[in-house]
Amino acid sequence: xxxxxxxxxxxxxxxxxxxxxxxxxxxxxxxxxxxxxxxxxxxxxxxxxxxxxxxxxxxxxxxxxxxxxxxxxxxxxxxxxxxxxxxxxxxxxxxxxxxxxxxxxxxxxxxxxxxxxxxxxxxxxxxxxxxxxxxxxxxxxxxxxxxxxxxxxxxxxxxxxxxxxxxxxxxxxxxxxxxxxxxxxxxxxxxxxxxxxxxxxxxxxxxxxxxxxxxxxxxxxxxxxxxxxxxxxxxxxxxxxxxxxxxxxxxxxxxxxxxxxxxxxxxxxxxxxxxxxxxxxxxxxxxxxxxxxxxxxxxxxxxxxxxxxxxxxxxxxxxxxxxxxxxxxxxxxxx
Numbered sequence: 532x533x534x535x536x537x538x539x540x541x542x543x544x545x546x547x548x549x550x551x552x553x554x555x556x557x558x559x560x561x562x563x564x565x566x567x568x569x570x571x572x573x574x575x576x577x578x579x580x581x582x583x584x585x586x587x588x589x590x591x592x593x594x595x596x597x598x599x600x601x602x603x604x605x606x607x608x609x610x611x612x613x614x615x616x617x618x619x620x621x622x623x624x625x626x627x628x629x630x631x632x633x634x635x636x637x638x639x640x641x642x643x644x645x646x647x648x649x650x651x652x653x654x655x656x657x658x659x660x661x662x663x664x665x666x667x668x669x670x671x672x673x674x675x676x677x678x679x680x681x682x683x684x685x686x687x688x689x690x691x692x693x694x695x696x697x698x699x700x701x702x703x704x705x706x707x708x709x710x711x712x713x714x715x716x717x718x719x720x721x722x723x724x725x726x727x728x729x730x731x732x733x734x735x736x737x738x739x740x741x742x743x744x745x746x747x748x749x750x751x752x753x754x755x756x757x758x759x760x761x762x763x764x765x766x767x768x769x770x771x772x773x774x775x776x777x778x779x780x781x782x783x784x785x786x787x788x789x790x791x792x793x794x795x796x797x798x799x800x801x802x803x804x805x806x807x808x809x810x811x812x813x814x815x816x817x818x819x820x821x822x823x824x825x826x827x828x829x830x831x832x833x834x835x836x837x838x839x840x841x842x843x844x845x846x847x848x849x850x851x852x853x854x855x856x857x858x859x860x861x862x863x864x865x866x
Contacts (some may be wrong), residue, residue: 546656546797548578553625554602556580557647562648564621568630574645575650579605580616585863587661591617592646594668594729594836595694596755598624600746604838606738607849610823612863613856614659618649620673624750637720637761639769642673643681650683660861662707663689667836669766671695675821676769679777690822691852692785694806698770698813700791712763720761725776728755729794735802736839742803744839760826779822784855786848787814788840789831808835826855 551557557577562573578598589608593599599617608615619625620642622635636642653659664687668676671692678684715722732802733753736742740753791812792805811829819825830848833840837848 537619539691546652551625554600556602560652561626563643563751564644569635571677572621572631572632573622573626573628574648575619576649577617577619577625579609580658580667582611582767584657584659585612585614585747585795586659587612587663587860588614588616588657588659589663589691590649590653590663591615591697591715592664592666592670592674592719593617593619593623594670594759596751597667597670598747598750599657600751601836601838603720603845604849606741607853611853611856613663614657615648615658616653618645620645620670624747626739627750632721632759633756635721635759635762636765637716639673639765646674646681647683650686654683654686661688662686663691663856663860665691666695667693667838669696672697672766672769672773674858675773675777675779677707678779678781678783684780685731687781688858689781690779690783690816691856692702692783692814693837693848694787694809694811695785695814695818696770696809697773697809697817699767700793700810700813702793702807709820711758713760713767714764716760716762716764720764723757723759723762725757726754727758729807730754731794731798731802732808732835734798735807735834736836741798741800742839749856773821774817777822778821779825782824782859783818783822783826785814785818785825785827786837786852787811787818787827787829788833788835788837789829803834804832806835828855 548558548560551559553773559577565847598619605615623633666673734740736744788806791810833844
């Protein structure tokens, strides 16, 4: 759906920011979207509360079975002079409504609607001159695809990718199942694989298990959500296109763990120091082809969401990210 400039103006004049229901110190606004066959849809734009604003901002887009809860990331960007926003996509997190199929889509381009709305809000309503997208995992694939051909891509000055989902990390013996799921996605998109996500990644993050993080298990359940075949097909179509190369004009920083490890049937402490969701070789191999100015950075002992790695690693990731931003956009005036 394309939103007219007049409609955007009307929305801006009636925009309501309320206290975020999930995080103290944050505000949220609901972005109504065109409905689908499973009911009304919306996205949710979250912003870190601030007493004064800067002229530059970061817009965070989460991954699969995920939503924004990483407040330490927002704090680090704010300290460096970047206003911080996060987008919970349709059918994810704060945007999940009764009747919705969690995390479902049949086309990654559907997310253009909320991405364009969020970009317009941050750039024009919130009056920022510089905007950088920050995408994690599936959010990294979605933002890369948007920056290749999205309507407001020229309003974004940079892209940071945190372990982007450039391919499925599955052994060769299971590739035939991926192909079948992709084909079925065109015929029965609502069919799904209920065990597509290993529980060990959630165990590695959750404080009650082996991790140090607390989050809402309604929106990020330990065993994940089913992987709908329509979603699998949508992801594969963009991954195949990305493998041929994209033409992202803005500078890109691609962050990835030092190594990957295939999750098995039992817990291993090594899961705390590897990407057990994706294969970093896919990121290293395909990353340079997505734009004309791509910087790759490697972080030994990092996990899939590098910002949720052990303290020393995530501090290094944040420092490196902010240093790269400073090298490209200078130091914020109020820092």
